[in-house]
Amino acid sequence: MTTIKHRVAESGTVYTLTGTPGEIGRQLARSDAEEAIALTFAHKDAQVAQAVAETLGSLAPLVADTVRRRQKEGFERIVDALVPAVSPPRQMLIEARMAAQARTAVLTSGEWLTAAQVADLAGFSTTNPSAQPNRWKKDGQIFAIRHQGNDYFPAWALDARANYRPSKHLAAVLRAIGDRKDGWGLAYWFAAVNSMLGGKRPQDLLAVAPQRVLAAALDEMAEIAHA
Secondary structure: OEEEEEEEOOOEEEEEEEOOHHHHHHHHHOOOOOOOOOOOOOOOOHHHHHHHHHHHHHHHHHHHHHHHHHHHHHHHHHHHHHOOOOOOOHHHHHHHHHHHHHHHHHHOOOOEEOHHHHHHHHOOOOOOOOHHHHHHHHOOOOOOEEEOOEEEEEHHHEEHHHOOEEOOOHHHHHHHHHHHOOHHHHHHHHHOOEHHHOOEOHHHHOOOOHHHHHHHHHHHHHHHHOO
């Protein structure tokens, strides 16, 4: 009879036994194991039996870990179902409502285009339409907002006279702001009236007064730095 020992991380040691039913029965009678699995063969082939035993023994750790993980996941699901949902703090609800209103205002303040729509306007290949707009974004030539799982690019940032490429003035403004504002933060700033611009919006003056828009961006960044 052959005995093979296999180590299982949390449940101790697993032994696989190969031999005749009588040999294995006598071994099990002397064992202190709490559980046993039997696999019988109608033909006598010790090599096949041993190969099967080694294979099953090597799988034991994986199976045991998988069962324990699923038991734990099941336990967590039961606990989650029994624990009442926690309501967010009132202040968080107020902030979320304000953020939703601000985003709605941005989305209605101008036209926003998907990467595919930008590519179509600019006459790029439709094989991978998002490639060029995303490259522009990565290179700091344009920005995008993330909404419902998609990137949207501002139509006002595209220059129709240059085959709908990003306005050449936008990159300088984006460099001035740097990483202090994300896509939505940039959208808020460009869509908001600005006192340095005579109460006009940066996105409306970018094409006609780019230096004034850049100065307004630098002024705001200076205020943030000294806040």
